[in-house]
Amino acid sequence: MIDQVAPAPTLRIAGRGDGPRMLRIITEAFCARPALDPPADALGDTLADIEGYLSDQIGIIASDDAGDIGCLFLALDAQASPPTAMLSRVSVLPSQRQHGIATQLVQAAAGLAQEAGMRRLQLVARRELPSVIRWWLSHGFEIVAELDAQRVLIAVDLPASVRVPSAAAMRELGARLTKLLRPGDLIIASGELGSGKTTLAQGLGAGLRVTGPITSPTFVLSRIHPARDGGVQLVHVDAYRLGSAAELDDLDLDASLADSVTFVEWGTGLADQLASDRLEIHIDRSGDPDDETRIVRLGGIGPRWAGADLWGFVEQFDGRWEQ
Ligand SMILES: Nc1ncnc2c1ncn2[C@@H]1O[C@H](COP(=O)(O)OP(=O)(O)OP(=O)(O)O)[C@@H](O)[C@H]1O
Ligand SMILES: [Mg+2]
Numbered sequence: 001m002i003d004q005v006a007p008a009p010t011l012r013i014a015g016r017g018d019g020p021r022m023l024r025i026i027t028e029a030f031c032a033r034p035a036l037d038p039p040a041d042a043l044g045d046t047l048a049d050i051e052g053y054l055s056d057q058i059g060i061i062a063s064d065d066a067g068d069i070g071c072l073f074l075a076l077d078a079q080a081s082p083p084t085a086m087l088s089r090v091s092v093l094p095s096q097r098q099h100g101i102a103t104q105l106v107q108a109a110a111g112l113a114q115e116a117g118m119r120r121l122q123l124v125a126r127r128e129l130p131s132v133i134r135w136w137l138s139h140g141f142e143i144v145a146e147l148d149a150q151r152v153l154i155a156v157d158l159p160a161s162v163r164v165p166s167a168a169a170m171r172e173l174g175a176r177l178t179k180l181l182r183p184g185d186l187i188i189a190s191g192e193l194g195s196g197k198t199t200l201a202q203g204l205g206a207g208l209r210v211t212g213p214i215t216s217p218t219f220v221l222s223r224i225h226p227a228r229d230g231g232v233q234l235v236h237v238d239a240y241r242l243g244s245a246a247e248l249d250d251l252d253l254d255a256s257l258a259d260s261v262t263f264v265e266w267g268t269g270l271a272d273q274l275a276s277d278r279l280e281i282h283i284d285r286s287g288d289p290d291d292e293t294r295i296v297r298l299g300g301i302g303p304r305w306a307g308a309d310l311w312g313f314v315e316q317f318d319g320r321w322e323q
Helices: 016-031 047-056 101-115 130-137 167-180 197-208 245-250 310-315
Strands: 010-013 058-064 067-077 084-092 120-126 142-146 151-157 160-164 186-190 222-225 233-238 260-266 278-285 294-301
Touching (some): 010 101, 016 047, 016 067, 016 084, 067 101, 084 101, 101 120, 120 130, 160 167, 160 310, 167 197, 167 310, 186 197, 197 260, 197 278, 294 310
Parallel strands (some): 084 120, 186 260, 186 278, 233 260
Antiparallel strands (some): 058 067, 120 151, 222 233, 278 294
């Protein structure tokens, strides 16, 4: 992530009365950009326009002690194929840039879009602002279409999510996931302690038919599990307890990457530094302490995963676990 670490802003969904403050943030943010010809649509917004967006889109506002500092709009289109959410007016006050506020606004929007069943998040950007386009590309978005001389369509596939009711189901998910995998694949699994990363790795090991057992490597950070029948080996890395990306470099994973499936358990963050092609898996608990269900999100990053049908993959489960 390119942004500096700063105290997290408070994010909230905008209400009817938030039009004037959103207009102020948007106008201030877009006025601070280089002048464009034709000017950015945002600079033509009136209060009536903003109130119109608020009536059929979701507004998100970021604030800190100093007041409101950023906002965006999110429009959901469930009829599109695939269902798509459109971002617009992504605005951060000029004095508050470089603090990761836009990142947090966009992550919140992505989470809401995903909960609403959207599979894709997109926006229109101006070609004349390469630094803005680079910002989106560094956040996992890609240019997917040239709309006209000035505008490009930028999009990201939202991670596919599946509810996994038990540890056995988590192993089944891992085992079936191996059908999508090939040598050279890197999987980064994140999620808090005990969320089920190692349990998922056990399923991968079963699917690849590697020698086990796959356990939490407390003292060993990386373990190679050769395949029993000449198949692909599994390299299981527990990077959760590593202090830095430099320590990860010391494990010299590159040496085995090409002919293995490499599964790295990781705390959230830092993973972007590892490789441009990777399958990111994030595991969350359901929120109810009496419920063992985990919510697993799978997102493919980079050309290797561009055409992968991860949504199709998770749909096969849809409450139909073998156990
Ligand atoms: N739905 C579920 N999915 C995965 N594990 C579950 C589930 N329900 C219960 N469990 C239990 O939760 C625990 C998950 O532990 P696991 O070692 O897989 O987590 P982890 O994310 O690897 O933890 P760590 O961060 O310590 O490495 C296991 O004891 C598993 O049996
Ligand atoms: Mg583990």
